[in-house]
Amino acid sequence: MAGEPRADARRNRERILMVARVVVAEQGTEASLRDIARRAEVGLGTLYRHFPTREALLEALLRQGFDRLAARAEALADAGSPREALLEWLRDFAGGAGAYRGLAGSMMATLNDEASPLYASCHGMQAAAGRLLERAQAVGHIRGDIDGTDLFALVNALSWITDQAPSLAPRRDHLFSLVMDGLAAPERGGTKRLT
Amino acid sequence: MAGEPRADARRNRERILMVARVVVAEQGTEASLRDIARRAEVGLGTLYRHFPTREALLEALLRQGFDRLAARAEALADAGSPREALLEWLRDFAGGAGAYRGLAGSMMATLNDEASPLYASCHGMQAAAGRLLERAQAVGHIRGDIDGTDLFALVNALSWITDQAPSLAPRRDHLFSLVMDGLAAPERGGTKRLT
DNA sequence: ACCTGAACACCGTTCAAGT
DNA sequence: ACCTGAACACCGTTCAAGT
Secondary structure (H helix, E strand, O other): OOOOOOHHHHHHHHHHHHHHHHHHHHHOOOOOHHHHHHHOOOOHHHHHHHOOOHHHHHHHHHHHHHHHHHHHHHHHOOOOOHHHHHHHHHHHHHHHHOOOOOHHHHHHHHHOOOOOOOHHHHHHHHHHHHHHHHHHHHOOOEOOOOOHHHHHHHHHHHHHHHHHOHHHHHHHHHHHHHHHHHHEOOOOOOOOOOO | OOOOOOHHHHHHHHHHHHHHHHHHHHHOOOOOHHHHHHHOOOOHHHHHHHOOOHHHHHHHHHHHHHHHHHHHHHHHOOOOOHHHHHHHHHHHHHHHHOOOOOHHHHHHHHHOOOOOOOHHHHHHHHHHHHHHHHHHHHOOOEOOOOOHHHHHHHHHHHHHHHHHOHHHHHHHHHHHHHHHHHHEOOOOOOOOOOO
């Protein structure tokens, strides 16, 4: 079993992560790894030693957020209206998904690659959201012909829009609620929206 | 005024376009320009002389399709139910939008850059679709709180999904009709979908 | 007028050489 | 055990030299 990591190694790892957070915020998930190493004042090989792939680095940056969102889904599972619980989680998710440019694409890529270091936590988050979805479907709030994968793809696609066209950011929430409206199950004789 | 282009120049231009079509089909809109020049057996500078930017090359590849779709929208403007006309155009568009990986992103980028050589034909196509949308809204088939820009962004976002996750291609049409359902204006006392 | 490829400034990734 | 940066194979873009 490995002992404590050397102090310089630990320090380098932290420097890299701190700088990576800044550079990824600036350049997106496809940020230059060279640039990160440079600005962290660390050899390029050192970055690769700590994070052998870009996915490994992103994992360190994103896992916490993914796990938090998964936990949030679990918490919402026992509280309030199933429909409101789902919508609130999606709003929370969409907020985080817009944090880094390219993040929506990274998540979709991750979910299609079980070998990715991000797969476990990203898939776990998706699954937790799927359970919220199913609960809302069970009580007839959301149409039944959609599954967790579809929903996740849809919400990521909406995030991608402002990713490509920042000018559409103001209409972000509007597009979001518009699509969510579309997921509502047709009401069986309830009040109807007349406007 | 310029005379006829030299024969070799004309031949080179055509070679580049033919090869570009193949390479972009293989690698997407971010395909390697070097690779295109190599496979066209043309100097790299020759490619840049004929197409000074990547957008210029894409313009040559895509303009015809964009103009065709714009014309199609005009044709549909006088025929059939406004709702069906819009949906048919969107189906047509979505088919073409999936032709090249990265195309949805290129279109969104183009629409946010008036200086892009692709701007005119892409924006023209969007505007033509916008008129179909407005007609459907005028007769109350589509909810009024969405404009042509929103709609275009939505449909591109749906194309992007299969772009990132080819495994979701089978559910492409399903997601499409699901979102389109969501755009339908609430019916005022018409028959209701009960399933 | 047009073509060519070397040149430049960037990447990501690997690895021999150091401490 | 860990760090470093040169080395390699790629980019996009420009431009002096050729025909």
